[in-house]
Amino acid sequence: MELWYTENHTEEARFSIKIxxxxxxxxxxxxxxxxxxxxxxxxxxxLDGYLMVTxxxxxxxxxxxxxxxxxxxxxxxxxxxxxxxxxxxVRELLRYKTIAHIDMVEIDEEVVKVCKEYLPVTACGLxxxxxxxxxxxxxxxxxxxxxxxxLIIVDSTDPFGPGEGxxxxxxxGNCYRALNDKGILVNQHESMYYSSYAASMKRAHxxxxxxxPIAKIYQAHIPxxxxxxxxxxxxxxxxxxxxxxxxxxxxxxxxxxxYYNTDLQVGAFAIPNYIxxxxxSD
Amino acid sequence: MNILLQQKAPIYEALLKHKSNxxxxxxxxxxxxxxxxxxxxxxxxxxxxxxxxxxxxxxxxLCHPTSVIREAEQIAADAFGSKAAFFIVNGxxxxxxxxxxxxxxxxxxxxxxxxxxxxxxxALVVCGAVPVYVNPGVSKDLGIPLGMTLSEVKKAILNxxxxxxxxxxxxxxxxxxxxxxxxxxxxxxxxxxxxxxxxHGTHFYFGEDMPVSAMAAGADMAAVSMHKTGGxxxxxxxxxxGEGINPRHVRQIINLTQTxxxxxxxxxxxxxxxxxxxxxxRELFKKxxxxxxxxxxxxxxxxxxxxxxxxxxxxxxxYDFDPTKLSVHTRNMGLAGIEVYDLLRDxxxxxxxxxxxxxxxxxxxxxxxxxxxxxxxxSLSEIRRLYGKEDKxxxxxxxxxxxxxxxxxxxxxxxxxxxxxxxxxxxxxCGEFVMCYPPGIPILAPGERITGEIINYILYAKGKGCLxxxxxxxxxxxxxxxxxx
Numbered sequence: 001m002e003l004w005y006t007e008n009h010t011e012e013a014r015f016s017i018k019i020x021x022x023x024x025x026x027x028x029x030x031x032x033x034x035x036x037x038x039x040x041x042x043x044x045x046x047l048d049g050y051l052m053v054t055x056x057x058x059x060x061x062x063x064x065x066x067x068x069x070x071x072x073x074x075x076x077x078x079x080x081x082x083x084x085x086x087x088x089x090v091r092e093l094l095r096y097k098t099i100a101h102i103d104m105v106e107i108d109e110e111v112v113k114v115c116k117e118y119l120p121v122t123a124c125g126l127x128x129x130x131x132x133x134x135x136x137x138x139x140x141x142x143x144x145x146x147x148x149x150x151l152i153i154v155d156s157t158d159p160f161g162p163g164e165g166x167x168x169x170x171x172x173g174n175c176y177r178a179l180n181d182k183g184i185l186v187n188q189h190e191s192m193y194y195s196s197y198a199a200s201m202k203r204a205h206x207x208x209x210x211x212x213p214i215a216k217i218y219q220a221h222i223p224x225x226x227x228x229x230x231x232x233x234x235x236x237x238x239x240x241x242x243x244x245x246x247x248x249x250x251x252x253x254x255x256x257x258x259y260y261n262t263d264l265q266v267g268a269f270a271i272p273n274y275i276x277x278x279x280x281s282d
Numbered sequence: 283m284n285i286l287l288q289q290k291a292p293i294y295e296a297l298l299k300h301k302s303n304x305x306x307x308x309x310x311x312x313x314x315x316x317x318x319x320x321x322x323x324x325x326x327x328x329x330x331x332x333x334x335x336x337x338x339x340x341x342x343x344l345c346h347p348t349s350v351i352r353e354a355e356q357i358a359a360d361a362f363g364s365k366a367a368f369f370i371v372n373g374x375x376x377x378x379x380x381x382x383x384x385x386x387x388x389x390x391x392x393x394x395x396x397x398x399x400x401x402x403x404x405a406l407v408v409c410g411a412v413p414v415y416v417n418p419g420v421s422k423d424l425g426i427p428l429g430m431t432l433s434e435v436k437k438a439i440l441n442x443x444x445x446x447x448x449x450x451x452x453x454x455x456x457x458x459x460x461x462x463x464x465x466x467x468x469x470x471x472x473x474x475x476x477x478x479x480x481x482h483g484t485h486f487y488f489g490e491d492m493p494v495s496a497m498a499a500g501a502d503m504a505a506v507s508m509h510k511t512g513g514x515x516x517x518x519x520x521x522x523x524g525e526g527i528n529p530r531h532v533r534q535i536i537n538l539t540q541t542x543x544x545x546x547x548x549x550x551x552x553x554x555x556x557x558x559x560x561x562x563x564r565e566l567f568k569k570x571x572x573x574x575x576x577x578x579x580x581x582x583x584x585x586x587x588x589x590x591x592x593x594x595x596x597x598x599x600x601y602d603f604d605p606t607k608l609s610v611h612t613r614n615m616g617l618a619g620i621e622v623y624d625l626l627r628d629x630x631x632x633x634x635x636x637x638x639x640x641x642x643x644x645x646x647x648x649x650x651x652x653x654x655x656x657x658x659x660x661s662l663s664e665i666r667r668l669y670g671k672e673d674k675x676x677x678x679x680x681x682x683x684x685x686x687x688x689x690x691x692x693x694x695x696x697x698x699x700x701x702x703x704x705x706x707x708x709x710x711x712c713g714e715f716v717m718c719y720p721p722g723i724p725i726l727a728p729g730e731r732i733t734g735e736i737i738n739y740i741l742y743a744k745g746k747g748c749l750x751x752x753x754x755x756x757x758x759x760x761x762x763x764x765x766x767x
Binding site: 137139140143162164165168169170171173174177 | 629630631652653656657659660661663664667668
């Protein structure tokens with residue numbers, strides 16, 4: 001018997017992983033949640049059939065969604081994570097002793113429950129006393145906050161599901177208001193390789209650019225995500241992620257990371273022409 | 283309401299049967315189930331095209347229904363608690379005109395509030411009846427027209443005992459209701475028919491704890507815009523008759539202007555929407571009210587906005603309030619409702635129903651999800667942060683402008699006219715309509731005296747970005763005025 005998990009990266013291109021067994025499958029109020037066990041990628045979390053996290057390559061995503069901002073402004077103390085129910089982003093943030101307070105707002109409590117049970121590798125930090133969990137719509141939560149955070153991380157699903165509101169102009173504006181005057185916004189920015197997401201990601205980038213004085217795109221190689229070439233957004237009221245990168249200070253922290261390093265941070269913002277051209281076109 | 287009966291949908295069932303019979307079409311429509319227009323079929327879907335059929339014996343005939351449409355109308359009448367119900371496919375405009383033309387002839391008087399929809403005054407242009415306007419009153423704080431008060435209605439009836447009918451807007455676009463039961467009682471004492479424009483009140487028949495519906499209040503006729511909040515397709519509507527009306531006469535009036543090719547897409551949408559509301563309406567509208575109440579309370583927390591609700595009820599000009607309406611006052615943050623309406627669409631990709639000088643209205647229904655409501659609220663919070671102004675000195679303080687009716691609408695409309703630039707029309711009699719659309723309530727109707735105040739209002743609304751319509755001049759720089767010889 002062979003069991004394969006397949007995600008359609010487009011109507012015409014598929015990505016498959018051989019599955020050893022399925023560990024859990026349930027339908028929450030928001031989405032279908034599945035966890036599989038595989039030999040190649042370890043445990044795999046999918047939401048509505050879309051691959052979110054694998055044990056084998058999650059370190060790349062979670063390194064890149066946290067350390068870039070932390071190396072740019074080492075004084076970050078208060079962080080808001082929107083989405084990120086698997087806990088990976090929080091796990092990385094907790095490695096900084098300087099961070100005093102993390103609010104995590106996840107719309108689907110079931111995702112957190114499933115990850116705590118089946119993905120302890122990422123969910124291990126969610127019980128830390130510095131972490132405060134809220135189970136509600138991120139858009140609603142952030143609307144009620146003002147000048148409160150040094151960093152907001154948007155670790156969302158794609159823009160055509162429960163995460164839809166987290167790619168809107170009103171959301172970025174509400175984030176701007178929720179950040180203090182040194183605030184940084186980092187968001188997962190999908191990929192622009194396949195055309196189905198390119199238009200909406202271009203729109204998202206333009207919305208962020210219209211809201212923050214500094215708005216840039218950076219990249220990472222994530223093997224299990226569509227095209228493998230994944231983007232992140234970095235926006236700030238004050239900090240430039242290259243000019244203001246405090247490499248020495250970050251390196252003195254002695255954090256061991258498998259993907260991220262401060263040289264890579266500079267390179268990550270050097271994005272390919274086909275993406276530049278799309279972002280700059282009308 | 284007979285729940286067993288309400289589970290049927292005769293037109294729907296007949297169409298299903300017709301489809302399964304695989305009848306070979308050598309009649310119109312010429313697209314023949316979509317085969318003759320592939321691009322349209324791909325866009326709308328084959329099911330839709332196959333349901334677009336012509337009148338025939340098994341599917342009945344809208345102009346003279348004797349089988350499935352007749353049965354569907356009877357079931358609809360049962361659902362609405364009316365003596366008769368007509369399926370209307372020419373918009374609620376046709377329902378409103380059907381009501382007025384069923385009870386008024388040329389020269390007959392009809393009492394109505396001035397804030398009626400253009401369709402009502404259109405009917406007067408067509409049939410020659412003469413309006414007697416009742417001042418609906420205006421909330422000075424909100425800048426919205428209210429409902430007719432009972433005392434104003436009584437005064438109008440006593441001053442015009444020869445009037446044939448009274449038309450009531452219930453609810454208004456903004457959700458304001460009049461004291462329908464008392465108005466019906468008083469009008470009937472004086473032998474007048476009561477017609478209710480219930481375009482925005484479909485849910486009054488099916489929801490719980492709603493303001494009273496026209497039929498429950500004993501009104502003679504009601505125009506119910508099923509497509510607005512009832513879930514049927516755009517342009518479909520019901521015309522209801524109460525006890526004091528002869529439905530056979532009403533059918534003849536409807537047939538004067540109704541198409542003889544009634545769309546089965548519209549008819550079946552009415553049939554299924556009626557079934558849905560009869561069986562699930564209570565729950566659907568409960569959810570609608572919950573969403574609207576949530577949005578109201580959250581919007582009121584943002585500051586600057588005022589999403590008004592039941593607290594307006596004074597048992598007089600605001601006799602009752604429709605809780606499904608999300609009307610929001612914007613003037614206190616220095617923005618016109620129409621400006622917020624434009625910002626929501628252009629900057630945030632959110633389309634709402636309409637904006638006027640001081641308010642906007644969002645339509646809430648059971649089709650809404652938490653996600654969209656949160657987007658609306660978040661966008662409003664952003665609009666306040668980015669565009670709100672402390673200074674509201676340039677905001678227009680709206681007053682009800684009591685019209686001087688010089689000629690009946692029909693007389694003015696068919697008089698010799700000349701076209702003048704708006705600013706030069708003060709003192710003249712208007713020969714056409716001028717209105718913002720939506721909401722489609724005329725600022726000027728044919729036969730009314732144009733004043734400097736009205737000109738200022740039109741220019742202000744235009745400057746703020748309202749879509750002005752009604753004039754022969756598509757750019758609305760000129761108005762046709764009645765030539766006096």
